[in-house]
Amino acid sequence: MIDMINTYDHEDAELLAAAAAKVVPVLAELIGRARDAGAPVIYVNDNFGAWRSHHGELVETALTHPHADLVEPIRPDDASLFVVKTRHSIFHDTPLSYLLWQLGVGTVVLTGQVTEQCVLYSALDAHIRHFDVTVPRDAVAAIHPRLGFAALEMMERNMGARIVDASDVDFRGTRRPLAEE
Template identity: 30%
Template structure:
């Protein structure tokens, strides 16, 4: 297990989008999937661990392939195809909105010696925001690539990003391909 000062969390991108406004969120998830994939590739280059944290869909098994199979449908297939985890990535399930609540995330981050978190995924105003809050409460500095987070409503997404910046002291940035993460995480 390699250690890194920083880790990338990809929240709820393996999703079935079978809920109210799921079609809208699926479209927005597809728009950010390419950016998250580029961010993930940059993190891989810099040996930054990638941790997928996902709803469990009442499967209650942290078995990636079962979750993917359950989520695959015409709304989700293109998102999952772009963002699917590799064997090098970590995968955890979560029972509620926060990636920390009822999960092994804090233990994993401790073992990896992670001190800072990059948050990405959906929905920015719910699961990403709740995760950011819990990370802040645990004193993790946060990096938020604003083009790697989406919510059903754009105004809600902007509000969530503003809250992460103003309340949780997150560093907000727009990720661009081949942008090194190391300088961002050292400031």
């Protein structure tokens, strides 16, 4: 889940919030299915420039802003993992690759926002790290729809990403056996 814990207090926020409103119900259902399947649910999020904050603070801050209705249905539960990112990609300067390796994850299902930036760059970084990539087209939000569609096409064509509907995501194949299993 990329950047969905958001205050929507930035340039293009209203465009993004409108797009996010369409995907939040899909994300809530997808998160429930992932949890039911025992797949790890990992939130990777900007920290709003608050480098001393932790994920609980980020969630609480987002819930005090006008678009809290976009955060509440998908807020992390106690079993969710949370990684703070520094830039657009979920992998750049984060421990995510190591975490995924530790969890035995072979396929990442990328959801969230912004399709034409953070999701696209994260898909590329996942691809070059030899993860299989699935992106549910109805579980990502774009600021600019035309660029979002182009980004999905690039992920599919250039990175071999599976672009599917959220209802077609099967979490059973996302993990590979761990050495100790």
